Amino acid sequence: MERAIFAAGCFWGVQYYFDQVPGVISSSAGYTGGHTDEPTYEQVCSHTTGHAEAVELEFDSSLVSYRELCQHFFRMHNPTQLNRQGPDYGDSYRTGIFYVSEMQKSTAEQALEAAQPNFDEPIVTEISAATTFWPAEDYHQKYTEKTGRGMCHIPYEPLAA
Numbered sequence: 502m503e504r505a506i507f508a509a510g511c512f513w514g515v516q517y518y519f520d521q522v523p524g525v526i527s528s529s530a531g532y533t534g535g536h537t538d539e540p541t542y543e544q545v546c547s548h549t550t551g552h553a554e555a556v557e558l559e560f561d562s563s564l565v566s567y568r569e570l571c572q573h574f575f576r577m578h579n580p581t582q583l584n585r586q587g588p589d590y591g592d593s594y595r596t597g598i599f600y601v602s603e604m605q606k607s608t609a610e611q612a613l614e615a616a617q618p619n620f621d622e623p624i625v626t627e628i629s630a631a632t633t634f635w636p637a638e639d640y641h642q643k644y645t646e647k648t649g650r651g652m653c654h655i656p657y658e659p660l661a662a
Contacts, residue, residue, distance in 0.1 A: 502526060503562050505570055505605070506533055506631050508553035508597035509578040510586025514655030516556045517645035518577050524565025529557045530644070531636040533599055534627075540635055548591045555599065557634045567605055571612035574598065577655050580613075581622035587654025597627035599634075606630075 509515045512530040519525050532540050535551030545552050560570065578586055580596045598613075600606040609628045617624050636642075645651040 502559050503567065504601050505558045505560060505567060506555055506599035506601070506634055507558070507570070507574050508534070508555040508595060508599070508627075509574060509580075509655075510554070510594045510596070511589050511651070511653035512554040512556050512637065512641065513644040513651035514653040515554075515577065516643065517652065518655050519556055519558055519570070519573065520643075520646075522560075522565055522570070522573055524561045524563075525558050525570075526561055527559045529634075529636050530641045531555060531557060531634050532593075533557075533632055533634045534597060534629065535632075538633075538635075542638055542641065545593045546591075548593060550593075552593060552635070553595050553597050554593050554637075555597070555634065557636075567608050568612060571598065571609055572616075575612060575616035575619070575624075575626075579620075579654075580616065580624045580626045581620050583625045589653065595627060596625060597629065599629060599631040601631045 532552035537550035598609040
């Protein structure tokens with residue numbers, strides 16, 4: 502199993518989307534990229550922690566490649582919006598790929614370059630080394646599955662089998 506971390510705005514819809522991708526074994530909504538240890542949702546929403554709402558994935562690379570996950574990432578949100586997605590504003594809703602290896606860094610950079618022609622504005626996705634991933638509170642985990650709400654800005658389209 503391999504690990505990947507993506508931030509694409511509100512983590513509820515991002516988690517739900519990635520959970521539909523064959524080869525994604527597990528996912529966790531949480532916070533990363535900031536300077537506060539064990540942040541709470543309220544702290545992250547205050548925009549003082551530096552953390553982004555993100556989703557950590559465990560995936561089987563024999564079923565889905567990291568490149569394919571990056572392609573889904575650029576498909577599911579608008580990576581040209583700085584510090585916002587949909588109705589949500591602030592650095593915690595930024596677009597980011599947090600790589601866990603040099604291979605992931607290179608692949609993410611290539612995926613960004615490949616995605617750029619699909620957008621009229623420059624992509625502002627942060628690509629940076631992963632730091633500690635702090636899981637969000639239990640009520641945020643699988644929020645869309647639990648409530649039927651929370652797709653937020655994610656234009657969910659069923660993935661082909």
